[in-house]
Amino acid sequence: MRYPLIPVILVLLAVSVGFAYIHWSKSGPGTGLYSQHWEPDPVQGYWDPANFYQSPDSIQGVFKGEQCVQCHEGITPGVVSDWRASRHAQTEQTVYCSACHGEDHQKLYLPTPDVCGSCHEKQHGEFQDEARYGFPSHVLAMERAVNAPHFVDKPKAEVQSCIQCHSVATKCDSCHSRHLFSAAEARRPEACITCHSGPPHPDDATYFASAHGQLYLTEGKEWDWSKPLTKGNYKAPTCAYCHMDSGRHQVANKSMWKFGLREINPHTSKNKVLRNEWIKLCSDCHKEDQARRWLTEMDQERKQAWDKLYAAEDILKDLRSDDLLTPAIDERPPYPLEQHAFWDRERIGFFEGQASAFYNVSAIERDYFEMWYFDNLSSYKAAAHGDMKRVKVGHKKLATSLDRIKTKASKLRTLSEADQNKKNAPTPSELWMKGAYTDYNREHN
């Protein structure tokens, strides 16, 4: 009679051991699944102040706001003149340096979103609330970067920069830069493109090439940027007009394709609700049915992209089941984090593990990675933002990549037939398995 309890007890035990393991594996400095494996550089204090900032102790004293300004006029004149030009210096109750940095110069802090939130409850509340939409989102961006396996699997010098962009989660000066903290500045596309640029997310290029971006480039100088981002105030939309409509401090609330990393079904009831919100926004300036048609075209572009991506994935999976991917998994340099894997296998595509797709893979898998990450993601952004030329170019590239994968796959099959028992296949060199890069990386993150 008591035996049925045994599985229950085992499950309970396993669950608590699981929690203990997670707790242990996160017990390094800072946060994140791999904090034990990664020592931050001091500059991290500026990007993730809550976890890493340490006040200098060279100046002793507790100062009033006016004293901070007086002395810093000489020490950091740029900071003071920006601050003087800001609303913080011009409101009835002046927001002095000390409101954001503290009064004790040996216990200075850099303001986290919570500090700004003590006065800007609305914006801070919206910002925090974004977490309920999951990834990707600004409020979870830091977590996303430090929890990505390729963050720790590469040498620190290569990944330090991740934090610079992903710090959008840990401080409020990403879009309204310090110490001007200007709403007008944040409304402009330039506020976003320091981070939203580059091959996997060419938001800048696709926006500037669109009808909207072209209008911004030709006429934007004359627009009155002191007005809020609502209907009637702007002739053409900017990034924030579309993604933070009505000044709401969230960018994930309407997102359905989510960066284009995987295929979604645009016709679920949830996605229909999101789509209607987009259409409502476009209707500030366009006819509703026109807007709906444009956005449906984007879905069609996605369908075509995924048809090609799935075709490539199928080829790779067939190669894998026939043991034709070379080097095979046990012939590849190990990732520091993968040493205890129970079940090693070549992983293909997003669902089977993003991290391995980036680096220690065979040539043909790398081709797929390039296809999925660059050709696909840039086509998506082009379709989302109305850059029709780039959609065409992107799909041409997708087709070329698929052809290359097909050719390489049939070459691999021919080679393996010629080389039945793999005896003549080259063995992976020591340098590849255990070279300076791999070792250095393992020891220094």
Ligand code: HEC
């Ligand atoms: C007597 C001059 C003086 C006064 C008064 C003063 N500071 Fe400073 N502050 C400095 C100097 C010098 C540094 C550079 C210290 C260093 O790098 O070791 C500095 C650095 C800073 C930094 C940069 C810290 C970093 O890690 O980059 C902040 C922020 C700051 N002060 C804020 C304040 C605030 C807030 C007050 C008023 C409560 C204040 N200061 C008052 C002289 C002063």
Ligand code: HEC
């Ligand atoms: C509204 C909040 C706010 C006020 C007011 C404010 N700061 Fe800052 N300050 C910030 C933020 C945000 C940063 C960037 C923190 C980071 O990098 O994580 C910063 C950074 C700094 C730094 C670091 C160096 C750098 O590159 O900017 C100094 C120095 C500084 N502030 C001085 C001052 C002084 C002096 C005043 C008053 C004249 C002042 N701050 C007023 C928010 C504020």
Ligand code: HEC
């Ligand atoms: C001590 C309270 C206080 C703190 C702390 C504070 N602010 Fe402010 N902030 C104000 C006040 C007051 C105004 C002016 C509001 C007004 O005039 O309507 C303002 C205005 C602003 C504006 C609007 C500027 C414009 O162009 O209209 C922005 C943006 C802003 N703050 C951002 C921040 C950020 C970011 C932080 C944290 C780094 C911060 N504030 C910290 C009180 C504060």
Ligand code: HEC
């Ligand atoms: C130039 C700024 C920038 C740098 C540097 C950067 N990222 Fe990102 N990252 C972004 C942006 C912007 C997005 C969102 C893309 C989108 O939605 O179009 C993103 C998305 C991501 C995503 C996917 C988001 C999700 O939730 O699915 C991951 C994972 C990620 N980044 C990790 C990293 C890592 C790890 C590094 C360093 C190797 C890095 N990023 C460097 C800006 C950057």
Ligand code: HEC
């Ligand atoms: C400091 C860098 C930075 C700035 C500035 C920035 N972002 Fe982002 N943004 C990111 C990162 C990083 C991500 C990816 C977050 C993740 O990995 O989950 C992201 C994600 C997004 C997403 C994707 C949300 C989703 O659910 O798919 C949108 C939309 C977005 N940002 C819009 C904007 C807009 C609009 C601006 C300017 C008003 C802006 N961002 C400014 C770094 C930035």
Ligand code: HEC
């Ligand atoms: C992704 C870019 C982005 C980030 C990050 C961001 N803001 Fe803003 N912020 C904006 C934009 C855009 C506006 C102008 C909104 C409008 O036109 O209504 C704005 C406006 C504001 C205003 C002025 C509101 C008004 O009605 O005058 C305040 C205050 C503010 N932000 C505070 C914050 C605080 C606090 C944080 C951190 C939690 C933050 N912002 C982070 C883009 C951003």
Ligand code: HEC
């Ligand atoms: C006319 C409105 C509009 C403008 C302007 C605009 N976007 Fe977008 N953006 C969209 C639409 C629509 C999508 C697709 C959203 C979906 O269905 O998921 C999108 C997707 C995105 C995504 C991926 C999030 C997702 O949902 O997949 C990011 C990041 C992004 N845009 C950033 C930017 C940046 C940065 C700018 C300015 C350089 C910008 N956008 C300008 C409408 C706009």
Ligand code: HEC
């Ligand atoms: C603030 C106003 C505004 C908003 C909001 C807006 N647009 Fe536009 N859009 C314009 C203007 C102005 C043009 C240029 C029209 C022209 O050239 O005559 C334009 C042009 C376009 C074009 C180019 C086709 C053409 O007729 O020239 C497309 C596609 C487009 N918009 C799609 C969208 C979509 C999709 C949305 C919503 C995600 C949207 N727009 C939101 C103002 C807006």
